[in-house]
Amino acid sequence: MITLCMIVKNEGENIKECLSKVVVFVDELIVVDTGSTDDTKSIALEFTNKVYDYDWCNDFAAARNFSISKSTNDWILVLDADEYVSEFVQEKVYNFVNDKSNERVVGRIERINLLEAGGANKKCTERISRLFNKKYFQYEGTIHEQIVGKDDKVHNTVSVDITIDHAGYTKEVINKTNKLKRNMDMLTKAIEDKPNDPYLYFQLGKTYYMLKDYFISCSYFEKALIFQLDSRLEYVEDLIETYGYALINSERYSDAMRIENYVDIYRNSADFHFLLGLIYMNNAKFSQAVESFLECTKFSHSKVEGITTYSSYYNIGVIYDVLGFREKAIEYYSMCGEYEPARNRIKARLN
Secondary structure, eight states, rough: OOEEEEEEOTTTTTHHHHHHHHTTTSSSSEEESSOOOSSSHHHHTTTOSOEOOOOSOHHHHHHHHHHHHSSSSSEEEETTTTTTEEEEEEHHOOOOOHOGGTTTEEEEEEEEEEEEEEEEEEEEEEEEEEEEEEEEEEEEEEOOEEEEEETTTOOOOEEEEEEEETTTTHHHHHHHHHHHHHHHHHHHHHHHHOOOOOHHHHHHHHHHHHTHHHHHHHHHHHHHTOOOOOTSSSHHHHHHHHHHHHHTTTOHHHGGGGGGGGTTSSSTOHHHHHHHHHHHHHHOOHHHHHHHHHHTTSSSSSBBBTTTTTHHHHHHHHHHHHOOOHHHHHHHHHHHTTOOOHHHHHHHHHH
């Protein structure tokens, strides 16, 4: 019914945990190795005999499509070796793939990313397209490849009941695998071949952002924004938000105010309101900042943990602190629970 398709290279530390957590939920495992020099292949062979070698050609989509071609099932689930299934609601997922009306629909699974931020790891949740019918879909793009319809038509997506944990972009892992440098080189080459693709400019900007080179990241985000973008595309909201944070980190506070132009599009996003709050805060528009942070607390969930609760309350507390309203500041710090920065500020104010 469902085949797991993976492409791997030197994933000996990750692949066993990945495969052991997904094997009970799928009917077939396809592992394509692009040149491992460690024990990745021997570990994969403990779970499946369908392990294939592939000569790497600097094209992720080509490797993905090769893995898909080896599947005996139409429905494909794609994971990377550093992604581990934490939830798979079998009945609902099987109902989705068995429904003929979903053959031209792509399933979006929930991915919980572990990110390094401010010296600590923080969780960020997103939905990504990973479950699809190979009769109608394939991959496109040499790097940061995307699922596209074989007929080039715009396709619908729907959330499916699969959750994975992803640790691939913590600072430790990035330093170890040199992923960002690899991505930068591949994206630069891809832009030479496709200079009118805004998605590539976004990804290159994101790469520089993760390297904390915020000025250059802004320049690539701005190149992406020159194009007429469809706000319904998965990456566009990420582009707008990351651009806003890059402007803040570049201390281009007045320029960051242009993010206000997108409020009508993303008013249903707690993460967007949080970004607006930070922008207002850095432009000394404190009343608007408080309103934005309070708006965040009306939501039931956010992509980045804490935005609907302690992070927003903490920033409100800081604003009142700076303005000299000590009791009001302590009130909001107290609403942050066990959030250590807030507890430290309460101790400092009480002392």
